[in-house]
Amino acid sequence: MSRDVSGRPAVFMDRDGCLIEEMGYINHPSRVRLLPRSPAAVQRLNRAGIPAVMATNQAGIARGYFSEETLALVNDELVARLAREGARLDALYVCTHHPVAGAPPHRAECDCRKPRPGMLRRAARELGLDLSRSVMVGDKPSDVEAGQAAGAAGVLVLTGYGRGEFELRRQHWSAKPDHVAEDLYEAVEWALARIGA
Numbered sequence: 001m002s003r004d005v006s007g008r009p010a011v012f013m014d015r016d017g018c019l020i021e022e023m024g025y026i027n028h029p030s031r032v033r034l035l036p037r038s039p040a041a042v043q044r045l046n047r048a049g050i051p052a053v054m055a056t057n058q059a060g061i062a063r064g065y066f067s068e069e070t071l072a073l074v075n076d077e078l079v080a081r082l083a084r085e086g087a088r089l090d091a092l093y094v095c096t097h098h099p100v101a102g103a104p105p106h107r108a109e110c111d112c113r114k115p116r117p118g119m120l121r122r123a124a125r126e127l128g129l130d131l132s133r134s135v136m137v138g139d140k141p142s143d144v145e146a147g148q149a150a151g152a153a154g155v156l157v158l159t160g161y162g163r164g165e166f167e168l169r170r171q172h173w174s175a176k177p178d179h180v181a182e183d184l185y186e187a188v189e190w191a192l193a194r195i196g197a
């Protein structure tokens, strides 16, 4: 295993329950609701020159709940709403797989469905990132685990499923977050301090 030590650190973020409200399967752009401080959080990364990279599991594709076209429309809506507030995601990664639901190619034992680190590793290759200095933010233990499995820090946010996970279920976690933050904005502040940006 080689690691590009000259790579840049990045902040990875989950979509549902982290950037936007957790709404169950988001099968229409009208269900996209930015969380209040998400644009400001992404803007801070943009200004600091730190790549803001979304990494989301969307097994609704494998399950046949929505199409790849719909997924693209939903992500376009998210990107457009951020843009309206002057915030830009540098890259978006989506795992559309599920190990047992649906049919191939989306029914797959993939390496990218969080808690596996495949999306982060792919981003590191494509964007030239140093994962050891990077941070993954999300509202589920699987987000924290994906970050840590990639060699990055894992931050749990208390938006989405996060508050229930933290207050009611943390004795069952298989991995401990490196930090717990109120929301993505606070997670980004922690990440920037860790990165030294």
Ligand SMILES: [Mg+2]
Pocket: 014, 015, 016, 017, 018, 138, 139, 140, 160
């Ligand atoms: Mg989530």
Ligand SMILES: [Zn+2]
Pocket: 095, 096, 097, 110, 111, 112, 113
């Ligand atoms: Zn996958």
